[in-house]
Amino acid sequence: MTMPDPGPWGAYIAILAMAVATYLCRISGVVLMGFIPLTPRVRRGLAALPGSIIFATVLPLVDRLGLAAGLALAAAVLSMVLRRSELLALLVGMATVSLARALGL
Amino acid sequence: MSSKHDDDLSTGPAPLTLAGMLLGARLVSVLLPGVIVFAVAFGAAAAGKGLPLSEAMVMSALVYAGVSQLVAMELWRPEWTWGAIAGLAAVTATVNARAVLQGAALQPWFGRYPKAVNAVQLFFFTDANWLIGTRYRAEGGRDLGVVFGAGLLLWAVWLAATLPGYLLGSLVADPRRYGIDMVMPIFFAAMIVPVWRGRRAAMPWLVAGVVALVTARLVDGYAFIIVGALSGAVTGALLDDDA
Numbered sequence: 001m002t003m004p005d006p007g008p009w010g011a012y013i014a015i016l017a018m019a020v021a022t023y024l025c026r027i028s029g030v031v032l033m034g035f036i037p038l039t040p041r042v043r044r045g046l047a048a049l050p051g052s053i054i055f056a057t058v059l060p061l062v063d064r065l066g067l068a069a070g071l072a073l074a075a076a077v078l079s080m081v082l083r084r085s086e087l088l089a090l091l092v093g094m095a096t097v098s099l100a101r102a103l104g105l
Numbered sequence: 106m107s108s109k110h111d112d113d114l115s116t117g118p119a120p121l122t123l124a125g126m127l128l129g130a131r132l133v134s135v136l137l138p139g140v141i142v143f144a145v146a147f148g149a150a151a152a153g154k155g156l157p158l159s160e161a162m163v164m165s166a167l168v169y170a171g172v173s174q175l176v177a178m179e180l181w182r183p184e185w186t187w188g189a190i191a192g193l194a195a196v197t198a199t200v201n202a203r204a205v206l207q208g209a210a211l212q213p214w215f216g217r218y219p220k221a222v223n224a225v226q227l228f229f230f231t232d233a234n235w236l237i238g239t240r241y242r243a244e245g246g247r248d249l250g251v252v253f254g255a256g257l258l259l260w261a262v263w264l265a266a267t268l269p270g271y272l273l274g275s276l277v278a279d280p281r282r283y284g285i286d287m288v289m290p291i292f293f294a295a296m297i298v299p300v301w302r303g304r305r306a307a308m309p310w311l312v313a314g315v316v317a318l319v320t321a322r323l324v325d326g327y328a329f330i331i332v333g334a335l336s337g338a339v340t341g342a343l344l345d346d347d348a
Contacts, residue, residue, distance in 0.1 A: 005186065012163070024198070026227045030227060033208075033216070041343075047306075048344075050210050051300055052337025055313045076295045080295045094287065097287045
């Protein structure tokens with residue numbers, strides 16, 4: 001038995017499939033961790049997770065996007081250390097990357 | 106140590122207030138310019154690919170995940186087979202798989218709320234309100250409204266900004282030129298500062314970063330975030346707190 005072709009509804013079915021896949025990603029971490037007892041070890045692993053996600057996202061991006069991106073992120077972190085303002089850090093980072101790219105870095 | 110706040114969570118109230126939602130909306134507002142430009146870029150890409158406006162808007166409303174929507178535009182086609190739809194769903198899940206870990210990281214907090222509340226608020230769960238929620242928790246906050254309010258505002262803005270992007274077409278054909286591609290990376294990097302808990306706690310993060318770096322060089326796509334972050338979590342779990 002074969003399913004009939006998606007036909008004219010194909011695009012909407014594709015969008016729906018994307019929506020379901022994304023929603024499952026969003027809920028499954030919370031659902032799965034509900035079944036895992038929070039032992040001290042699991043707790044330490046979870047405590048390390050946010051910073052790990054941040055580093056695992058940022059370092060490869062610097063590697064991929066190049067020197068200008070690295071300078072921008074460093075400038076943003078420095079700004080954050082000095083002033084603790086996300087808005088300022090964002091502006092400093094954007095200004096740095098625009099400048100660095102304009103200079104051809 | 107950071108576990109102190111987590112212990113606080115197991116008792117006491119689990120609030121979700123309007124004041125918290127407004128705070129979340131205020132905290133996320135610094136990201137709105139970046140989100141608007143990103144949504145405009147998606148709208149433009151969708152128009153360029155020949156999607157009807159209705160499909161672009163429905164995708165922004167239901168999927169609400171920027172990178173995966175842009176990737177989908179690369180894979181979009183005029184005719185769909187079930188295989189192509191399954192492939193698109195698989196790519197979408199890969200791109201968004203980091204949300205699994207982000208949700209797991211906040212589960213000790215989210216898990217205190219009714220399932221129905223989480224089923225709704227997690228629909229609006231993205232990088233931005235995960236970061237905001239993580240920082241807010243690190244500072245001892247416990248009002249889920251902060252995450253929910255930030256997510257709701259971002260969703261509304263994301264959806265609204267898709268429209269002008271679609272209509273204006275290719276005005277922002279090259280977001281790279283204005284550094285728009287750097288908004289989320291910069292925000293991610295800036296968040297290192299408020300979640301910083303000393304060098305010892307940062308050891309797993311370094312492991313995560315290095316493993317991700319190596320994985321990214323070896324494997325295409327976005328698997329590096331998952332592999333790296335899991336390595337960091339395992340390292341953290343194996344490190345003894347009082348050693």
